[in-house]
Amino acid sequence: MAPTDPASDATGAPESDLAVARATDPRPIEDVAADLGLSADDVERRGDGVAKLTHAAVREAVGGAAGAGDGASAADAPGELDGTTVLVTGMSPTPKGEGKTVTTVGLGQGLAELGERTAVAVREPSLGPVFGIKGGAAGGGYSQVLPMEAINLHFTGDIHALTSAHNLLAAALDNRLHQGNDAEIDARRVHWPRALDVNDRALRETVVGLGGTASGVPREDEFVITAASELMAVLGLASDLEDLKARIGRIVLAVDADGEPVTPDDLGVTGAAAALLRDAFRPNLVQTVEGVPAFVHGGPFANIAHGTNTLVADRVGAALADYLVTEAGFGADLGAEKFGNIVAREGIVPDVAVVVATVRGAKRHGLEMWPTDFDALAEPDPGAVRAGVDNVAKHVSIAESFGIPTVAAINVFGDDTEAELAALEEAIADRGIPVARSTAYRDGGAGATDLAELVRERAGTGSFSPLYDVDAPIREKIETVAREVYGAAGVEYVDGAADDVERVEGWGYGDLPVCLSKTPYSLSGDAARTGVPEGWTLTIREVTPSAGAGFVVAKTADVMTMPGLPAEPAAEDIDVDADGDVTGLF
């Protein structure tokens, strides 16, 4: 069996993502750009098969500022985007994920098979997880984006640029503390952490500024993984460079002696941070294994931030393609809710949504088991699968509550039994939900044409609107999400969260949308509760402004913003040979 023939084993399943990637002969990236009507001058090569759009091309495609840049613009701002926007979301996932990226890429390829001019948009992989827990973040099998090795290792440097800009702001803040502190920054109330794109638990809680008077002011500090930086969310929502600067300038870095916010504008370093991000703002263009244009851009934490790829990539894709397929993090309660209530206000509205369901996911919700009990999930159990469809239906109804026509996609895994697949498909259809299977991992776009036809049929049949008015009080907006999306019976505020709300509204951030941080593994606030939990209360523990990103974060639990490495990190399996070929990424 030749290593360059990935489809030659008995089951017809790909040998490995790497083998598929290496067996593919990619098109010149200028040809891919031409599919979207972009000329060679509109893109700048960043290695083989990778390009960044020029600032001019972005402006030509989508104009200047999309929304008002303050999170308060009208939901229907992007009337000028001709393409159909397909939002891929999912049921409450297991920790291994239900294959949303594979389905996104596969659906894009499926629509292309139907003759539609299509682009997909997915997030950039973070190095932390790549070297931590084995697994790529660029789809898989015959539904992945290329060049896989480059995308997973540094790519075009966007995340590194964010790390640099983030830490420049931190250094400027500590420098001000050191050089006389005329801004009267309270060293006990510095909210801005430092950031690194690595899984490194030893950096979660630190003390900096030790070593005497020449080495700064001692204080407690923490590091977050770069994807958790507010700057990543800023990049993800900025409409142009001017908007990017305005957003950076108003980030709340710390609090001064009077209890007022200290911002990059106060420190005079907004322009420098923006200069570091000038290229990171430009969308990256690559291609899928089947040569469909793919934007891989941004990647904010899908927990304390909105967790989608960038607004600018989505807008460019929707402007240039007939169909843009984009994904949102976790289930519809998180990613789709945030897309609808946060991202859509900045200038992109979903015309149709896809809720990805799997046999494994449905079984977990039918069996009421702990999300990490994967061994138990391996046992075939069509009855459990059927029982778990309540969860799928609830996620479909969340997307529909925004007025987005929604279909279900069953992402087929190699070890799913036909009995379970049939049970899942029938139970979904029984609830009146349009459903199609996707075998895009194994078959590429050809495995997603049924889904593509369903999506094409339903797209544009709804009328989108966000669930709440941004001018409503913060508590009212949180209440709306808790009750109408999560299905909570009520909301309680603990640990000073009620005071937080008052402070945030006092600072003038009361009219921003809210971004709730909650476990993705349950519709409720408790990861152990499966199905569609009822009669529970959502607990809010902390409320903080992400004034640059343009939302107010409400945390329901401690959020792990710096992962750790496992006992046997994936790094131990990764290697590079004398030719520069990398192994062990998948």
Place this chain on the structure above:
Amino acid sequence: MAPTDPASDATGAPESDLAVARATDPRPIEDVAADLGLSADDVERRGDGVAKLTHAAVREAVGGAAGAGDGASAADAPGELDGTTVLVTGMSPTPKGEGKTVTTVGLGQGLAELGERTAVAVREPSLGPVFGIKGGAAGGGYSQVLPMEAINLHFTGDIHALTSAHNLLAAALDNRLHQGNDAEIDARRVHWPRALDVNDRALRETVVGLGGTASGVPREDEFVITAASELMAVLGLASDLEDLKARIGRIVLAVDADGEPVTPDDLGVTGAAAALLRDAFRPNLVQTVEGVPAFVHGGPFANIAHGTNTLVADRVGAALADYLVTEAGFGADLGAEKFGNIVAREGIVPDVAVVVATVRGAKRHGLEMWPTDFDALAEPDPGAVRAGVDNVAKHVSIAESFGIPTVAAINVFGDDTEAELAALEEAIADRGIPVARSTAYRDGGAGATDLAELVRERAGTGSFSPLYDVDAPIREKIETVAREVYGAAGVEYVDGAADDVERVEGWGYGDLPVCLSKTPYSLSGDAARTGVPEGWTLTIREVTPSAGAGFVVAKTADVMTMPGLPAEPAAEDIDVDADGDVTGLF
């Protein structure tokens, strides 16, 4: 006066480096590559005017491993490199520098004016200084490398890749401490810091691993700027990817309970770190303002490391061009000494050297003033200039002690008086040193043709050999550098440095060359002493192995490996406009 006409002011001097850069119409980078006999397939575009050579092109140009990769190979290994290697070094500099990069680029352009196929090689700028103290690191005026903004901001991401690889090693080490510590790492003796490419004094001394049992093992830690990472030196000296891996694998990260080194090989993460550096290893090709091919690659600290651009860029340049002009950090006592005793053993030998002298530098050494007393240096004083030539002559003799024919270049500044320039030129010539003025900043290559002719005349008239045998004991090698290069009367070991030598030799690193860390502002160990100090003793305070880089570092003072930001950082002047154009870099 049009902003695009940089040479239109009264004196004929450039308006600004940025204006020169913007007024230039660069050649397609493939055409620049063709000057060196490289085809379009040999380079991979990384943005407009920037390319990385492919691994295959590097191998084709210089073959596989250059030296033995262990610092012990023969000095004359690179017999196969056809081109003439010109090493640009300098007198003892002032903190503002004597224009070594401008002279390097200008001389390259001057040789091209004479019809020679020429390439230059300079270091990659670090973001820390770019945002700290105003000033670029890519030459200036009509002797700079382009595209200036991209080179100064992220460039091809090499330094970011080093940051990632460095911190992956750190995370793997702390993870091992946390996950049971079967390697028996002594948490009190972790030598491997963390690294960031930022000026941030608050990170000099830290405590990490706080926050309880889930967040690692508490210990003291420090951050260095990425250029000071041993990995940067490793990248700078590796001959190919296999050699890069071998070097990474033997880095001493920490010491175990038995006092033995703990390495990346012990942790199983050598391959992962090398994978992160696979593209960083590939030389970056850009061009000068006059279209001469320029390699901008690497940038190790010129203090605790050897401080040149990469061996691979130098070797490729010397293989493909008739003349390669490359620079070494600080004066000949530091950069040229390390080039001769460390870099040359890995496979590149200088055929001729240039010692850059300035009116300002000579005056400082004639007046015996503190290196930062710039106001006093502004006063014209030909007598002081003449008196300072002792220092220039000593640096010339250091280069010649390696058997390298050496000339002096006077880098002319706009405010130099003719009386001072004439005094400097005559005093140098009076000592029998070939000398030429260079006005390359103002005039580009045309201002460096006299220097180019002198260089061409002298090149290859010597016979190179390092100053010591690598098999000699560490103390003997340090003694050789102290006496024969610095002019010290003797060497003393304090603070346990004598024990350090025994430990390093006990670990088996006794046969590596030595890399002395000393103030660049004086030939002696005391920055305040000017001219050619005599009768002094060099104090060695610490001796540590850089086993991956392949040398033993001997520190003569505390070395600042993490700079701080000044009270008014350059970052406050940097901005980006709506088109992505950056201002304030120069």
